[in-house]
Amino acid sequence: MNFNLSGNRVNPLFSNNLPPAPHVMSSKPVNNCAMNASFFDKHRIRLIQAPMAGSQNHRLAAAVFFAGGMGSIPAAMLTAEQLQSELSAFEDAIASEKENVKATQWDEFLPVNVNFFCHTPPPxxxxxxxxxxxxxxxxxxxxxxxxxxxxxxxxRAPFSEESLKLVGQFKPAVVSFHFGLPKAQWVQQIKDWGVQIWSSATTVQEAQWLEQQGVDAIIAQGLEAGGHRGMFLTEDLSTQLGSLSLLPQLVKAVSLPIIAAGGISSPAAVSAAKALGASAVQVGTAFLTSHEATTSALHRQALMSSSAxxxxxxxxxxxxxxxxxxxxxxxxxxxxxxxxxxxxxxxxxxxxxxxxxxxxxxxxxxxxxxxxxxxxxxxxxxxxxxxxxxxxxx
Amino acid sequence: MNFNLSGNRVNPLFSNNLPPAPHVMSSKPVNNCAMNASFFDKHRIRLIQAPMAGSQNHRLAAAVFFAGGMGSIPAAMLTAEQLQSELSAFEDAIASEKENVKATQWDEFLPVNVNFFCHTPPPxxxxxxxxxxxxxxxxxxxxxxxxxxxxxxxxRAPFSEESLKLVGQFKPAVVSFHFGLPKAQWVQQIKDWGVQIWSSATTVQEAQWLEQQGVDAIIAQGLEAGGHRGMFLTEDLSTQLGSLSLLPQLVKAVSLPIIAAGGISSPAAVSAAKALGASAVQVGTAFLTSHEATTSALHRQALMSSSAxxxxxxxxxxxxxxxxxxxxxxxxxxxxxxxxxxxxxxxxxxxxxxxxxxxxxxxxxxxxxxxxxxxxxxxxxxxxxxxxxxxxxx
Structure with missing residues (x-):
């Protein structure tokens, strides 16, 4: 693993002693894009293990982190106590390689993405x-x-006051949301702590909305993706786009780093996403059959059969x-x-x-x-x- | 344009004086893949203009051919007389650059893809x-x-005896089908003439079926594609895959060259398709607003508005x-x-x-x-x- 640069992650661009990256010196105004692209550049994070509630815990997240990617802990099906326990377990897993991790300059942040659903519970x-x-x-x-x-x-429970407290306590480097964002006050608090906020977009409109709300990066969730569609401005499934169409349209439509998700399961697909302008890729399905996933035997069997x-x-x-x-x-x-x-x-x-x-x-x-x-x-x-x-x- | 090699197209591998390409010399049996990949290699065809019935004629096909790609003439909405007239017009357009075309060694074949629907008319x-x-x-x-x-x-009319006669008369380099294939006897006749046969697959099963029927190449029609879904072994739309998932699965499942279609509208998307193993790409939508297309003003307006x-x-x-x-x-x-x-x-x-x-x-x-x-x-x-x-x- 080859993390570079030190720095205060609250304002990563101006907190290290190296000269700014070339794109920062361009004549374009320093927008969110330049600000946040540096998160992926700074930490050399190009692979995010997709949060998969019910099929994984901190073990998979830690394994992917140690392999040079960023792991995720899915919180949607956990109580606050369970999430606390997961975050502690991740912290312990990291601690066992503390010197190594320290060298990667994540400062006080836990190098992990904690993913929350943020739906409004129905009546x-x-x-x-x-x-x-x-x-x-x-x-x-x-x-x-x-x-x-x-x-x-x-x-499944949405992001709550209790979730917020745990974010403040553990300071994951990234909090990601599915189904939009929680209330603005909570978003602001997370940003104030210097934690990255990501959320999924399935259409150009959703990406533009998320950019307006101040997220740091957008996950382009192509129609190929497994698990829940992150759609939140529409319930019309015909609006959902294949990755090959969604990704380049989001790259054009917003000035934030885009994480490609959906259908990415091979090095060739990673190259394809990179060619289309992604700042990183998020991969789920390919990790479901990993040793560290908690995927059931029946689920593993189905994934590796032609029924998949x-x-x-x-x-x-x-x-x-x-x-x-x-x-x-x-x-x-x-x-x-x-x-x-x-x-x-x-x-x-x-x-x-x-x-x-x-x-x-x-x-x-x-x-x-x-x-x-x-x-x-x-x-x-x-x-x-x-x-x-x-x-x-x- | 940089076509290479001469040769009789009926058996392109063994008809030129150059040594066989490296993949032919491998210890693997010479399968259709090696046989047909050479069509794309031999003619250096990497871009196919998708047939778009109602929005284009021979003019677009000729323009794309002269630009180094392969144009297509959509036959689905033409009578036999109209198709004959289109093919003659394409021949004339090519004739005006006869020396150039001769140099490209297409022999007696018209360097164009003629596309037919091959549905069974309903009762x-x-x-x-x-x-x-x-x-x-x-x-x-x-x-x-x-x-x-x-x-x-x-x-819309399916491929017929009259269509077959025109294929025999004009010898297009390629005949492509949508919705499967016409009857085996016609397929065999077209192959005997040395005309390439391509057809669209939207699932792994369809690709395997087409390979069994002896087609020369398969168009992987991702869900992103405009116009009619080529699906023919299923009517279940949930089986339809985004290009990023379909393309690599077809590359793995069959040993024929795969043409990527659906969502490819930029050089970056072409690179992505190449990375995923495509032998060529087929592009439709991006040509709908070309000068040579016959797309209506209203259609052009819609394509260039946010409603698209x-x-x-x-x-x-x-x-x-x-x-x-x-x-x-x-x-x-x-x-x-x-x-x-x-x-x-x-x-x-x-x-x-x-x-x-x-x-x-x-x-x-x-x-x-x-x-x-x-x-x-x-x-x-x-x-x-x-x-x-x-x-x-x-």
Missing amino acids: VQNEREAAWRQKLAPLYLAHGIDPKSVGSGPG QHTALTNLFSGRPARGIVNKFMRDFGPLNAQAPSFPLATAAVAPLRVAAEAKGLSDFSPLWSGQNASDCEALPAADIAHKLLQGWA | VQNEREAAWRQKLAPLYLAHGIDPKSVGSGPG QHTALTNLFSGRPARGIVNKFMRDFGPLNAQAPSFPLATAAVAPLRVAAEAKGLSDFSPLWSGQNASDCEALPAADIAHKLLQGWA
Whole structure:
């Protein structure tokens, strides 16, 4: 790993003793682009391991960090206590190589991206939830589940006051958001701490909105990406763009560094993203089969089988469209079902079915999150995967 | 332009006096890949102008050919007489530079790709067509159209015996198909003439099927592409992949040269496709605003406006999903409407509405075909566009 430069990360451009990078000396006004591009240049971060709630923890994040990329800790499915524990565990993992890390000049910042969802929880929808459970009743019956035992609850929590406190306490180098941004006051507090703020855009409009809100970098989430679509200014899936179209349009539309995400699973795809103007790439699917991921055996099996050739956007597992490998539940109910409760309320109804099916070795009701190209998935240490991908940037 | 090698195109590998290319000398059996990759290598064809029925004729094809790419003549909306006339006109355009062309060693082949649709016409569906016209009745009324005057008919014709005769007569270097392939006997005849056969694949399965049928190259049509989806083994739109995922998967799955299509509109995107293993790229949208295209003024205007940021797949204009800029008709009826007649029978019902609206300067009922990235569209000679794109291959 080859981090360069020291400096106070609050204002990275003017805090080191080296002359400014050539692009800073151009006649163009020093805009956010020049300011923030330096985060990727300064830390030589070109590969970000995508946050994948439910399939990984601090171990994967640390492995990718030590391999020269930036790891991510997904917070969406963790309580505050669990997140605290994850961040502490990451800190410990880093501490074991403290001298090395110190040399990388991350100062007081934890070299990790903590990812939060920031949806507005929907109003209670008891009738809709009851109707959905009614629809699933034959499945509950078939799997010996008492419908009355099926729980309720959101399944995923948005960024909160408690989350903010943990950010202030642990100072991750980066906080990234999915589904827009939390309230402006919290965004400002995070910025004041000198923590980078990133968020996902799926359209030109979303990227422009995020730029106006003052984010430091934008993740261009192409339609190929696995997991939840980050879309937040529209619910119209026809607006969603393939990476090859989204990435260059965002590079043109905003003056912030763009992180390419969606369909990037090989060194060649990393090179392609670089050619299209990305400042870094974010890779998820290729890490799902890494040794350090917590991906279930059934999920790993699906990723490495030909069934991974067919993924679809589905709202069945959470209420929002997310990309996963097509399985029985998606086939039988249609991947996008208008009757499913709103995000994240759809989560609870399918949970016991998943448990029952998985106990029988079936992934019929498991969310098999995957991007559109799982063909590069290999069962390898995350470091090997990261090193291979980074060859594409050279 | 820098074509190299002479030779009989029927068997290009063994027909020139130069030693075989290094990949031919490898220990791997000489497969179709080695055989056909040489078409792109031999002729140094890296850019194919996508066939765009309704928006171009031989003039664009000739301009792109003279600029170092390969032009295409779309046959889907032409009668046999019109196609004959187009091919003659292309021949004449080439003849004016006969010495130059002769030097390029295309032998008796016309250096052009003639593109055909090869759908199976649907059975008559009078009731469905009548119901659809009933649904459009208020629109006919609003535009002063007598519903009884609305014609019927397919709008687009598949490859036929007459098409085959013209191929035999004019010997285009390439015949490409959309929606699979025509009957095996015709495919064999075209191959026997030494004409290259290409077809579009939108999934791994389609590519493998085409390879089994003996095509010479496969067009990887990413979801970003404008116009009709070439899908033919499935009608499930969730199977459709973004270019960044489709292209590398097809490169891995078959041993034929892959032409990247969908979202390629800049030199950077050409470089990206090359990095992902494409043997050539096919570009449509970027040529729609070229001087030589016959694109309507309204269509050009839409392509160069911000409305081009939102395209969608729609079956309203023909009956099959095709990507175009979202307009009033698509918004009001939903871009994908299950009641629309089957391809290509939906064409006739909207035709008079288009004529009436266009007369008022409105594109409300026009098919505004476009890929997902029209942001590179410029009003330029096709040669300038081709030269710029080819910089990305270098």
